[in-house]
Amino acid sequence: MSGEFTESSPLRVAVVGSGPSGFYAVDALYKADVNVSIDMYERLPSPYGLVRSGVAPDHPKLRNAIKVYAKLAEEPPFRFFGNVTVGRDISVEELQHAYHAVIFTCGAQTDRRLGIPGEDLSGSYTATEFVGWYNGHPDYRDREFDLSHERAVIIGQGNVAADVSRILAKTADELKNTDIAAHALDALAESRVREVIVVGRRGPAQAKFTSKELKEFGELADCAPYVDPAELELNDASRRELEDKQNANATRIYELFRTFSETPAAGKSRRVQFTFRKSPVELTGDGRLQHVRLERNRLEGEPFQQRPAGTGEFTEIECGILLRSIGYRGVPVPGVPFDEKRGIIPNADGRIVDGDKAVPQLYVAGWIKRGPTGIIGTNKPDSAATVKSLLDDAAALASLGEKSGAEETSRILQERGIRYVSFSDWKRIDRSEIERGQAGGKPREKYTRVEEMLALLD
Numbered sequence: 001m002s003g004e005f006t007e008s009s010p011l012r013v014a015v016v017g018s019g020p021s022g023f024y025a026v027d028a029l030y031k032a033d034v035n036v037s038i039d040m041y042e043r044l045p046s047p048y049g050l051v052r053s054g055v056a057p058d059h060p061k062l063r064n065a066i067k068v069y070a071k072l073a074e075e076p077p078f079r080f081f082g083n084v085t086v087g088r089d090i091s092v093e094e095l096q097h098a099y100h101a102v103i104f105t106c107g108a109q110t111d112r113r114l115g116i117p118g119e120d121l122s123g124s125y126t127a128t129e130f131v132g133w134y135n136g137h138p139d140y141r142d143r144e145f146d147l148s149h150e151r152a153v154i155i156g157q158g159n160v161a162a163d164v165s166r167i168l169a170k171t172a173d174e175l176k177n178t179d180i181a182a183h184a185l186d187a188l189a190e191s192r193v194r195e196v197i198v199v200g201r202r203g204p205a206q207a208k209f210t211s212k213e214l215k216e217f218g219e220l221a222d223c224a225p226y227v228d229p230a231e232l233e234l235n236d237a238s239r240r241e242l243e244d245k246q247n248a249n250a251t252r253i254y255e256l257f258r259t260f261s262e263t264p265a266a267g268k269s270r271r272v273q274f275t276f277r278k279s280p281v282e283l284t285g286d287g288r289l290q291h292v293r294l295e296r297n298r299l300e301g302e303p304f305q306q307r308p309a310g311t312g313e314f315t316e317i318e319c320g321i322l323l324r325s326i327g328y329r330g331v332p333v334p335g336v337p338f339d340e341k342r343g344i345i346p347n348a349d350g351r352i353v354d355g356d357k358a359v360p361q362l363y364v365a366g367w368i369k370r371g372p373t374g375i376i377g378t379n380k381p382d383s384a385a386t387v388k389s390l391l392d393d394a395a396a397l398a399s400l401g402e403k404s405g406a407e408e409t410s411r412i413l414q415e416r417g418i419r420y421v422s423f424s425d426w427k428r429i430d431r432s433e434i435e436r437g438q439a440g441g442k443p444r445e446k447y448t449r450v451e452e453m454l455a456l457l458d
């Protein structure tokens with residue numbers, strides 16, 4: 001398998017996207033028995049994808065993965081091309097010319113839609129926008145969130161919903177020593193939100209939080225979690241789900257909800273309420289969001305297959321801000337097949353396919369391969385599986401002959417006047433962010449504009 005590539009004529013691979021799945025693909029390639037040279041392309045000047053701009057600022061341990069990725073990036077001949085958008089600054093065809101293989105690990109960059117009237121009213125936002133904003137992602141730097149109303153509604157009960165609810169529920173004191181972006185900390189310090197209602201379309205036995213994340217709501221400085229005890233009643237199928245030993249997380253979640261239903265608010269000025277079996281059907285307001293109309297659901301189906309079905313009974317909640325946190329979705333890359341329905345790049349074991357045919361040289365890993373599920377570590381075996389497919393194709397890839405990799409693409413980018421950011425450039429930005437943070441007792445103060453990062457370098 002590996003004998004066809006030599007040190008002087010290695011397997012040249014381009015990885016598109018610098019989040020966890022990209023770095024785990026690099027890791028799997030380095031561990032394989034093959035002479036390989038890898039270059040990574042990233043749209044932003046900064047690497048690490050959602051580990052930098054998705055992980056909540058108050059969960060610093062989850063950012064530890066960055067240390068592993070930085071080590072991989074420093075193993076020569078690895079080259080980082082930040083500030084390069086594949087499909088715009090350089091085409092997929094050009095990458096195919098310069099490399100034996102291209103692995104797309106560009107994640108799921110947008111959100112699924114509810115598809116209900118009023119979804120785009122001012123005051124209704126996606127969780128992605130809010131997360132990007134508090135994490136200093138340049139795309140969301142100039143978003144404004146109206147936090148002047150006392151009640152916020154979050155749609156969805158996954159870990160992203162937990163993150164955004166917790167950030168809304170925390171005091172500025174709880175956030176000020178994190179790497180939260182300064183503009184977000186200032187706005188949150190002035191927030192008048194006192195009640196966050198987190199709405200699940202299914203029941204308390206089907207919420208997708210992990211128990212560690214849900215438990216945190218009981219540990220906040222000035223916010224109490226709450227569940228109406230009547231909402232904890234379960235149908236027979238849900239009871240059977242909780243009896244299943246494989247479903248221990250759901251049982252822990254349910255027990256936490258029970259604890260929340262029994263614990264008094266004890267002088268806390270904010271509240272996060274979890275409510276179940278309700279789907280939003282319409283957002284209304286005079287020019288901006290004022291109400292969300294919810295339909296009550298009942299659950300139908302066998303254990304673990306239960307779906308929500310509307311009952312025709314409605315309830316309305318007044319609110320000033322609503323965050324839709326119902327899952328991410330991939331966006332197409334020009335020149336690469338895309339499955340519009342699933343929001344992923346269609347593939348068979350990580351080989352990109354067009355209909356039933358594998359597209360030579362093109363591979364995919366991570367959320368853009370399987371959809372937006374799992375935690376950071378889930379991407380490790382996923383990327384390794386893609387790399388296995390790629391290496392199984394080694395003979396066909398070797399038959400393409402010698403490739404010149406970064407030598408060719410750096411010339412193309414320079415000719416086009418693209419100021420790409422190398423890994424040592426990034427390290428300068430990184431050091432500067434850490435220095436900026438020190439003054440305020442923060443681990444770092446991120447640059448939130450691409451121009452600022454480039455100005456620092458040049």
Ligand code: NAP
Pocket residue numbers: 059113114155156157158159160161163200201202206207208213279280325326327328372373374375376
């Ligand atoms: P998720 O876990 O898939 O949760 C999505 C939620 O939205 C579910 O409650 C889902 O309900 C609901 N939903 C979907 N469509 C809906 C609709 N049309 N109307 C109402 N509700 C709807 O997704 P996520 O929260 O975006 O997280 C993505 C992944 O990242 C997850 O694997 C998560 O664990 C991970 N993550 C981990 C951490 C961490 O480890 N701290 C932090 C953030 C994210 P149904 O169950 O009924 O479909």
